[in-house]
Amino acid sequence: MFNRDRWIEILEALNSNKMRTLLTAFGVFWGITILVLLLALTNGLKNGVSADFGNFATNSMFMWSRRTSIPYKGLPKGRRFDFKLEDVQLLKEKIPALKYISPRNQLGGYNGANNVTRKAKTGAFSIYGDYPEFIKQKPMDITEGRYLNYSDIHDNRKVAVIGIDVVKGLFDKNEKIIGSYIKVNGVNFMVIGTFRISNGKGDREEDANSIFVPFTAFSQAFNRADNVGWMAITAYDDVSITKIKPQIFDIIKSQRKIHPKDDRAVGHFDLAKQFAKITGLFGILTVVGYFVGSLVLLSGVIGISNIMLIVVKERTKEIGVRRALGASPLNIKAQILQESLLLTILSGLVGVSFAAFVIWIMNYVLDLSGPVENFANPSVSMTTVITALVILIVSGLLAGLIPATRAVQMKPIDALRIE
């Protein structure tokens, strides 16, 4: 296989008809280029959409209370209820697979009435009473100052971390932000930080109009006692939140005296499930990419097979001579196989390089033009490249198989007779 003389033989044979070799190689070159580009584009789409998903920890769910729909233990249906802080504690104790539970209370809302004032300026913003873990579930860039911490929680500090649009709405340019006070529903909070959330989904604007304050200070200031309106729950990566959420509901239902079958009482949004859907979609797109790419590659491979058949036919006499001089059928077969393999792999490598070049150009243009909706950083992983190469090697062997068999089918005596 790694015989230098054999390689020289092969190169000589391929060199003896350069134009044809080149045209044949083009088929495979084109096929692998398409394959790699398709996968890169799929990847770009995936990157783009994933970015739109925000970088919220994907193994998460959100849960909020609604009205009960089934009477239970003497309590009527249609009852309103709230989660309690003790529920959070209980969930943490009973389900060790949960990584973070962030209880939250909310005031106002996006596009609601004005609720925040500072000096002469007012604005309508979403106010969240949150725990420090929340930033680990939903990463945000702290552009100035700091985020909430546990000292803020324990000391019921009335501090706030505000979004960039809050800054725009309440502060003049070049005004000092950190350390200044804003008045939320009549209660003063000191600004300790500003944040920006990159890659927001459609709610980028909503995020920018948010104010985070410590959960405890929020409850105290706005009379929420130990009620909890909403929870963001994240599980450890090795356990799917979708699998453990029934457990969570069961605990909550028994805690809040809700009928075990009353599924409408607790509202939730399973981010992991949605994410799995998207991931599944891109899984399918990748398969489609491989499928279509491979088909294009297949036509290239058939081209090589075809040409090798012609080559074998043309060289029938030469093959006969070689066999008369002592070449065994295996010698001949190996040579034809290696020729097609070399042709396939070489053109394939050129194709991969060319595709890489095109991808580089795409990225360069994307960098210049700025972010594009639903598309970012088209690329292929090393695994993909290696897979492509394996496909090439296999197809090279396949391409050579029929011609190689054909080459030794004819008896040398008949081969020699051909003019």
Added chain:
Amino acid sequence: MIEIKDLHKSYQMGSNSLHVLKGINFSVKEGELVSIMGSSGSGKSTFLNILGMLDEADKGAYFLDNIPIKDLNEKIAARYRNKFLGFIFQSFNLITYKNAIDNVAMPLYYQGIKRRERTEKALHYLEKVGLADWATHLPNELSGGQKQRVAIARALASEPKVLLADEPTGALDTKTSYEVMELIQGINDEGKTILIVTHEEDIAHMTKRIVNLKDGVIIDDTIVEQVRATANV
């Protein structure tokens, strides 16, 4: 060197079978220069092909240097051809994209000999046929006579026991034919056993023994006075 006993061969042509060789008994001693003659259809090519292990007989025994040649698969046949036989063809059959020395080295390549040794040997045989200066030329840069001499060098390169030549002068003019025969005679003088299939009387008379084939049997086998090729030039 060659022992053939009661050799039969027939071809299936559609529904009828064509009996080409009908019991040939034939033997060649070492160092002989034999010509096999016969009109077309006499079976001389088939006979040579069987001798050359390119074809197999239906019946009969064939010993080459006391080795029984039978039931060969392609792999063993290839090895025997490489070891025991050197072929010279009417149309030279050089590989067009290889230069003279690489063509000569080809049988050695299939013997698995290292490149350097191969080139050395090949050059030696090219010298022997007087073409050392043409070593790096491609076949299409050579004249017919030169091509056949390269082919002879190639046949000699593997140091075979027997040279088989199928109409070696068939594609050459008289003058070149004689030059080639002179070379063949010279090789025979050194002791090599050579069989030549030809239909040219003058070429046949340059050998030492003429075997005449007709309708698949040997009708005549005579030792002749060898005519030296030089005398005719």
